[in-house]
Amino acid sequence: MVKIKALGHACFVLSTDEHSVIFDPWLAENPEAACGPGDVAVDAILVSHGHSDHLGDAIEISKRLGVPIVAPYELAMYCARFGCDVAPMHIGGGRQFDFGHVKLTQALHGSAIVEDDHIEYTGMPCGFVVTMGGCAVYYAADTGLFSDMKLIGDTNDLRAAILPIGDNFTMGPADALIAAEMLRADVVVPTHYSVFDIIQQDADSFAEDLQARGLRCMVLKPGEEGEVG
Numbered sequence: 292m293v294k295i296k297a298l299g300h301a302c303f304v305l306s307t308d309e310h311s312v313i314f315d316p317w318l319a320e321n322p323e324a325a326c327g328p329g330d331v332a333v334d335a336i337l338v339s340h341g342h343s344d345h346l347g348d349a350i351e352i353s354k355r356l357g358v359p360i361v362a363p364y365e366l367a368m369y370c371a372r373f374g375c376d377v378a379p380m381h382i383g384g385g386r387q388f389d390f391g392h393v394k395l396t397q398a399l400h401g402s403a404i405v406e407d408d409h410i411e412y413t414g415m416p417c418g419f420v421v422t423m424g425g426c427a428v429y430y431a432a433d434t435g436l437f438s439d440m441k442l443i444g445d446t447n448d449l450r451a452a453i454l455p456i457g458d459n460f461t462m463g464p465a466d467a468l469i470a471a472e473m474l475r476a477d478v479v480v481p482t483h484y485s486v487f488d489i490i491q492q493d494a495d496s497f498a499e500d501l502q503a504r505g506l507r508c509m510v511l512k513p514g515e516e517g518e519v520g
C-alpha cells in the first residue's frame with residue numbers, strides 16, 4: 292500500500308508507514324499549496340525539471356532536511372551548486388534507494404531555470420516510476436502524450452498514474468485519456484490543471500470520461516490523500 296497526497300498543482304507526496312518522497316515541491320509561491328516548505332518531512336525530493344512550478348522549494352527543503360534531490364543529471368548539478376545533497380540520474384536509469392526504487396522516464400517538455408535576464412537550460416525533463424511498499428506509481432510530470440507510455444504500462448504493474456490534464460503546457464484531457472488507456476494503472480490521478488488561468492480543466496468530467504472507458508480516477512484536491520495498492 293502507498294498513500295498519495297496532493298499538495299497543490301504538480302506537488303504530491305508518496306508515503307508508506309516507513310518512508311515518504313515528494314514530487315516537484317512548489318509550495319511557497321503556489322497559491323493553492325496545502326502546506327509550506329517548512330512543513331515537509333520526507334526521505335527524498337524528486338524533481339522532474341527546472342521550471343519554477345516544479346523545482347519550487349526543492350533546494351530549501353533539501354538543505355533543511357539533509358535529504359537528496361533526485362533529478363536528471365544537469366538539474367541535479369544545478370541544485371548541487373547551492374549545497375544540496377543530490378542523486379543525479381537520467382532517463383531510462385533506475386536506482387534502489389532506502390525508501391524504494393526510482394526509474395526515470397522520458398517526458399516531452401522543456402527544462403530550464405528562467406531568470407529575469409537569462410535562461411539556464413537544465414537538460415532533459417523526466418517523469419518517474421517510483422516503487423514503494425510494493426506499489427509502482429507513475430508520475431508523468433509535465434509532458435505531451437507519447438506512445439511509449441504503452442511500454443511504461445507494459446513493463447510496470449502500475450497502481451497509479453499521476454497525469455497532467457491542463458493542456459497548453461502539457462497533455463490536455465483528451466490526450467490524457469489515451470495515455471490512461473496505454474498505461475492501464477489501477478487509478479489515474481489528474482494534475483497540473485488548476486493553478487493558472489490558461490490550464491483550467493474540469494477534473495470531474497475527466498473522471499467521468501475515464502469511467503466510461505472502464506478506468507478509475509481519483510481526483511485529489513490540495514491537502515487530500517488517497518491510498519492505492
Ligand code: NI
Binds near residue numbers: 340345400401433460
Ligand atoms: Ni514545466
Ligand code: MN
Binds near residue numbers: 342344433483
Ligand atoms: Mn509545469
